[in-house]
Amino acid sequence: MVQCGHGPRFRVHEVRSPEPAKSGVQNPESRVKVKLRSRHLLGIEDLDRSEILTILDQARTFREVLDRPIPIVPALRGRTVVNLFFEASTRTTTSFSLAASRLSCGCVNFSKATSAVSKGETLLDTARNIEAMGVDGIIIRHASPGAPHFLSRHVKAFVVNAGDGAHEHPTQALLDAFTLREKLGSLDGKRVLMVGDITHSRVARSNLLCFSKLGARVAVCGPPTMIPPDIEQYGCEVFYRLDRILDEVDVVNMLRVQQERITSSSFPTVREYRAFYGLTAERLRNLAPEVVVTHPGPVNWGVEMDFDVAEFSRALVLPQVTNGVAVRMAVLFLLAGGEGEVRS
């Protein structure tokens, strides 16, 4: 369902040209062909600050679309993407599906459980077969780091990394950055603390890169068993004791404790984890008044965060989810080279 009429055009942000984007009088293409240096979104590592800002600014335009009575635009009409998810996910698949449909883009969902992967089909064969059916983009989540990078070298479609093992989850970082910028204005000079299982967290890696590129000072905190070696060489501080750093930060980014880690001697018990690394009701009460709390979900209530956080006015967990749709719209739009002539 597309509404026609006269509304604002999408603002499209020129990345590399020093001049601002032309209004499009001479060349209508020029104002929509911005964009990102890569055809794919594989990780925050590949983006520079201006590209991140391009995506976030584009997302702000789409965030406004989501508040309209009929939140849909024809920007990617006729295009199709596939959600190629080899790992379980609720919010990310749903978010990408919604982002596609809000852009009038077709979206097919693939899940590992019901696919030929269970018959032993390789990742490459699966992707090539799906591509042969004619899709413009592949959104992939896979347990193996680098799986999207591998795919991007073998398919013509654009590839979006929706989480590759413990490597990157770029759209999560972008939506976190978007949410924090909405709340704090800018990340420049802000102190962000990520708490939890840093070693196994793709969110931690992407957020560290993204927040740092946006000017934030990032620290990580967790038990030494969950801090990967040499991470401080990527420009963050490391803390093993939460209470030594918690009152010095502007943002607390809690990470999920994966259930399987509990049995692998990364820490003794849930009780002890909560005592030393959990955002408990008591720690919440002691937070400075401007501090905001984020979590990529799904939350293990009572483990990394007490239930009280759900009621906490400065917890951004649900706004993160809403903003995720807008950020993913921006990513699909920019990668698919969508048309700028979109009206509300």
Added chain:
Amino acid sequence: MQSAEVTKRILLTGGTVIDPQKGSMRRADVLVVGGRVEKVETGIPAAGAEIVDCRGKHIAPGFVDMHCHLREPGREDEETIASGTAAALAGGFTRVCPMPNTEPAIDTEAQVRFEIRRAAEAGFARLHPIGCCTKGRQGKELAEIGSMVGAGAVGFSDDGSPVADPQVLRRTLEYCKAFDVPVISHCEIRELAEGVANEGLVSTRLGLKAGPDVAESAQAARDVLLAEFTQGRLHIAHVSARSTVDVIRWAKARGVQVTAETCPHYFTLTEEALADFDTNCKVNPPLRAEGDRRAVIAGLADGTIDAIATDHAPHLKGEKEAEFDAAPPGMIGLETAFSLGYEQLVLGRTLSLADYIARLAVAPRRILNLPPAAVAAGSEAELVVLDLKAEWKYTADSVRSLSRNSPFLGRTMRGRVTAVLLGNRFFRF
């Protein structure tokens, strides 16, 4: 592969003959008659011999690769003994010692004989099998080591499934003393080495499951102590870590009968090569940090690491064209080892040319009790002709192995093997 020419009388003229045992070089002609070296001196008259102009080239004893995987029996789609020994010759290796992790594993006298016969039928490099320490590489019951030695096996290893039980390793070290053969240890504590990359800066960035260097060196420490205790002979395979080099240096200083090898990729590449998730750089043990690479080179320089082996591990394109976790570990190396070592170690001023050749030709023979390497009158002809000035591009088309899983494809190499004379067969490349 240029087909072998059977020669009766051949004269290599004008080359520089390297004696890696003495560490010396001299200009000399080499006359080979009926597969034996008859004379090594200047100014030998042609007298009806076929003349090979070796001016500007070097002549050295054939190399021995004491650690490779030729996949036969079991995975003849990846490599066969024929294709693997042909690739070996092109790399200057006149003898190869394939590891026993085939399907089935080489753990009986009959299988040892099978491998040797297949190599003889192929007629390229000679083959000296490494047999299993334990039946089926299960790490439990000793295999018939004595019978395998009788059939031609020269060393024993469970290779990629290292003997975890210290009592079994102790018994293997003790038992092998009866036959004067080394136990070759692929040092890896499985529980610690869980992963596909070196634990460190790069694995942190890429989120790869990773194992630390101590997974190798902690087992090396245990193994050298058991070798000391049993007075057995231990050889440490594919040393990749600085801490392992330190352990071996310490053990040698104590008089432990321990030797060690490393591979060209450990002194040429580091974990940084994984940055694009290149599955051809996925090897086990994993490529490590720059400090480890330098320590491996230092270990070669001071003799802590005796030998250079390839760990040639063929895998098909379709197997390597996968996500990083799913790709099998290993890279081919028979055809590139000499050039990579020449570039890194000789041009890199770590080793003299003669000392470098000794790591390829002398040390493996000494460790495995093979006849000594020499280009000397009276010995069987087993020599390589080297063009050290050659620059050549390593391309997929040139690969003689059945598999092409090398991260060095496309690289310009320095120095190459131009010919091999093995008995009465002459190969030109």
